[in-house]
Amino acid sequence: MALDEFGLIRQYFDWPPQHPATVRGVGDDAALLTQESSQQLVITTDTLLYQRHFDDHISPHDLGWKSLAVSLSDLAAMAATPTAYTLALSLPALDTAWLSGFSQGLREATMCYAVDLVGGDTTRGPLAITITAMGCVVPGQALLRSGAQVGDAVWVSGTLGDAALALALGPSAPPELRSRLDRPEPRVEAASTLRDRLHAGLDVSDGLSSDLQHMLAASGVGACVEWDQLPRSESFRQAAASDEVKQHCLLHGGDDYELLVSAPSGHDLQRACPGTRWTRIGRIESTPGLRLDWGQGRVEPLLPAAWNHFA
């Protein structure tokens, strides 16, 4: 017997709730969650589309992981604690091997970040995954893009450019870079741990040049970042790619899902949050726009060169 839409949901996506807030998950017209009165609700929606955001190089298992991870990264960038999500899945055919892998990867991320899949929709169509993730934050504590102040230091978590370099290298990418592209790890606790020391923040999904511009525009300030300070992983340094490609990946590469924050200059984020690598990469300035300091006095404008769906 062919597996129908309801059977598909039961078999692959109906997992027992693990979060105390989940009153009712998959199976009714809508899901029911308890609201904590002392908290605000934080919501984000992301779509991953076949041939646009991913291709056949990613395994269904990793794609399941990544689909949730990218949405949790948005919540992390708000300094929010994730609680639940819904999944809208469009599939060209009922491919049980694909579904099994995707479901396992998604469940792995679901368990790892202690959230619940509470609902969604499955349709037959071009392969596309849309996740709406929810979390909570104490009122006034959400980390916005708009709080950066002149004199702040600009910090970034982890390393930059790994995912973009993996994409550029294709099948020859070393596994450490490939896993940065295929299995990003959202910085779920870092921003909330550091919240009191931060003025503004977002996650690096479109690339440093593009995302930092978003913060500057929202805050009405400018910034200068130092080329020498941009954090490279050991795999990035050793990878067989030209300087031009690496430069592009560092400055403009997306899919890193690291946190990019501004903090008053007196704070040492590395000391305050030792579990995550933190690098001070620049400073917030009053002159609008984003500049790159190449060292030895050479400072040039840094223009966004990120992917734009409708450019």
Add this chain to the structure above:
Amino acid sequence: MALDEFGLIRQYFDWPPQHPATVRGVGDDAALLTQESSQQLVITTDTLLYQRHFDDHISPHDLGWKSLAVSLSDLAAMAATPTAYTLALSLPALDTAWLSGFSQGLREATMCYAVDLVGGDTTRGPLAITITAMGCVVPGQALLRSGAQVGDAVWVSGTLGDAALALALGPSAPPELRSRLDRPEPRVEAASTLRDRLHAGLDVSDGLSSDLQHMLAASGVGACVEWDQLPRSESFRQAAASDEVKQHCLLHGGDDYELLVSAPSGHDLQRACPGTRWTRIGRIESTPGLRLDWGQGRVEPLLPAAWNHFA
């Protein structure tokens, strides 16, 4: 200059919040909403896909309306009050005429039902619309599918089969039927008004036979509905279609977005909720399964014949 993704959102989908719960809508990594401590959060996700859920017969304006309406219908069926939603929009090209119409229709529904568009994602790809809608309900007051009891009466709001008949008639469908298909009106207040009188409920989106089965399965009961009682609109009665087509539309047609509820037999829903047409169409029985009473003693099993994406 080409309109980019961010410009697209600003131009077509960045509207001032009208709901007091919206702290921050479109424009940051995620949206921020105030939670009401005395309420539970209700969440639903629906996808509308080109060539599957709609075709070129629907105007972009009506499609904008319908995209939100179908999600609000799920909240209505939970007896919840809608508050906010996110929109994931996948578009094959930047068609400003389409975007303008879609945006206007979506905004019309947004204003009409007093909700806020608080976030989303736009991508370039096959035309698809995924909306995740949120609402609130007093704890314990959500209307579930699982509460139907033997002896209950089964009631339905409005009329059945209009949308399916419009689809079957195509371009020759009269405007009243066509608007039932293209501009459904979710019964946002009816279920919450009647909540204390109801045992179970859901919305008729897949068709009477299929949706009533969902309630019966969740409640562990059976039901018998009376053919003569199924509510037909005047346009439905007069439409030029065969008895076979009309019968199929009434029993199995989807897209009506009416409420289907079970209530203790003593209650008169029409009297309790006079603003909406209510019809008692059958009764909940202990014998499992769904039966149709054709009249004059002829009772037959009624099997679901609804659309199934993966059958």
